[in-house]
Amino acid sequence: MTLDSILSIAALIGIAISVLAAYKHDARLQAKHSDVKSYKWGYFLGYFSIIPFTMLLIIVEIAKVYSDQQPSEDVQELLNYTIPYGILGIFVILRFRLALILHTLYLMNPVIWIINGFYLKNRWHELKKVMSVGRKDSES
Numbered sequence: 001m002t003l004d005s006i007l008s009i010a011a012l013i014g015i016a017i018s019v020l021a022a023y024k025h026d027a028r029l030q031a032k033h034s035d036v037k038s039y040k041w042g043y044f045l046g047y048f049s050i051i052p053f054t055m056l057l058i059i060v061e062i063a064k065v066y067s068d069q070q071p072s073e074d075v076q077e078l079l080n081y082t083i084p085y086g087i088l089g090i091f092v093i094l095r096f097r098l099a100l101i102l103h104t105l106y107l108m109n110p111v112i113w114i115i116n117g118f119y120l121k122n123r124w125h126e127l128k129k130v131m132s133v134g135r136k137d138s139e140s
Helices: 003-032 040-066 073-093 097-106 110-129
Strands: 130-132
Touching: 003 040, 003 073, 040 073, 040 097, 040 110, 073 097, 097 110
Parallel strands: none
Antiparallel strands: none
């Protein structure tokens, strides 16, 4: 099995874990704050920024140490992209508006820009009020 095929499988597993984590985190949000809209997409974006790429980074580093296989240039570029993306993902999970805006722009995908534009518009005031499960913004 090649390194690229292992990375592809890990990415798919990471996506599945991100979906499950987003649903679980949103269920906690809804249980604690039933008056706010669901934030599954935001949680998915945040977890997707962290989980699959962390898995890729770990696998690539293990492959470098224990085998002669080196990541392709595309994979190496992707790994260089992941650190700021992961940091933004943490703050998206914490429901910071600015993080969601910067995360959206960082994706460089006009379709995601449009989707997240509507998503932000519909949740703008909630993101100020309830930033994270169990933590209220000081302004509310």
